[in-house]
Amino acid sequence: MVYLKNLTYRYPRGESDVLHDINLTIQEGQFFALIGPNGAGKSTLCYVLTGFVPHFYKGKLSGTVTINGRDVFDTPLPELAGVTGLVFATPFNQISGARFTVREEIAFGLENFALPREEIIDRTEKVMKLFNLTDLAERPPTALSGGQQQRLALASIIVMRPRLLVLDEPTSQLDPVSTHEVFSALDSLINQEHLTVVLVSHKLEWVAAFADRVAILDQGQIAADGPPEEILTSAELTIHGLTPTQFTAVSLMAQRTGLIDSKKALPVTLDQAVQFFK
């Protein structure tokens, strides 16, 4: 689905490479989480995966990026819109401002695809339901709370049915219950429509619960890559300035104080931690 080879990138006027020699393959239907300290290059990698680099941000670029069989560098942005979609960390940057209501905002992208009216209406209503926006359909996007805007930003990208969905801190303004709802909705899209998801998040508890693969990005390079149970309990995590979930931390402490057999695999989720201590 996603294939990056020897990718190196530097912003125009940048003094050093933001991404350095990245090699990465992501399978279709994978829920791939990208974690790392601030400034590691996570957002830039999101731009690469959606064509904003190099079509919007110029700069110095080498290597290849292929998504769903298309060379991203050779495919113009409008053509990439049905293939790969990006949800920004700040919903304000996403919302077009060109439409007056939540419903129109969601339909906006589809109108640009020149789809039949019935299909636009059908897809818009379905995605509003999925993200709990139906009651807000007639409200102006600017009048929504941060959390509501974030759900709108997600809906207006998912309605386009990209094959690859790239999410840069998509739930930063959501409360935990809404965050759980959003991740569950994404999970069902992955299962039903074989969507591929790349998620950037600092919330390791959610990463542990939903991702099936995790990579650590630090200083523009992939430092570790594997299943959550392996990466989120590894020493690499703290080396790169990240903090394990408390489920992992307290379990490690129990092993070190001799309360629990040190050969037992460390947990990353609540369910695993309960099993660990039982």
Add this chain to the structure above:
Amino acid sequence: MKIQLESVSFTYPGGVEALRDIDLFIKSGDAVAFIGENGAGKSTLAKQLNGLLKPSYGRVFVGDWQTSNRSVAQMAGRVGFVFQNPDEQLFARSVREEVAFGPRNLGREEYTISEDVEMALKQVGLDRAINRHPYDLPTPERKLLTIAAILAMRTPVVILDEPTMGQDAQGIARIGRIVSDLKAEGRTVITISHDIDFCAEHFPRVIVLSSGRIVADGVPSEVYYQESMLENAGVIPPQIARLSINLGLPSGALTDQEFIQIYKEHR
């Protein structure tokens, strides 16, 4: 500085009833976390405390001042408010000017202002960015800058709206240290946050809001173990509390050490 709310209700123009009959006393030097789901009334309550909003009914006191008799500018000298979204707050052309604006507006002397600016920037770790343009900083650093702008005003009350949002582990640790410093100085610190683990670690009093009402108010070791109340309020308890509850252990633990101790005694 103490804060008192007497039977406070607030209805937004348009009819949304955001606060319903709130009675609350926060003593000087308290560190309080307001938690609850989106729309519970947390931000509305916080804005009552700095006078950005005035109650529709009831009275709000900050120290001996009743907010409805004071201007927003007067209140700014007592209550520093760090907004959730830094871009709602930043406007100056350099980091130095951004941080100097508040104390200058309060009529402080120029020589103390530059000291306050340097102290505040050091506290948030942005002292080397003093001559940069705020919008050249990445978002997490812009958030730290807005915190510095409030610290420099040396207000007796500081309100932090979602301070850890978008911060990585190091940023969260830094904000935790700032909260500890403010507590040590005896200032009243209030946070609104979805980051329940951060609240549990740094705020010895927690108030749960739901549909504009206070549904719990107490110490973390008790409030975070009230499962059904939290569930109704749309709050997921801290990780250690959830683990303890699922293992059927007695309530109270919030740190790794506390959990290990209780686990040892009861397994």
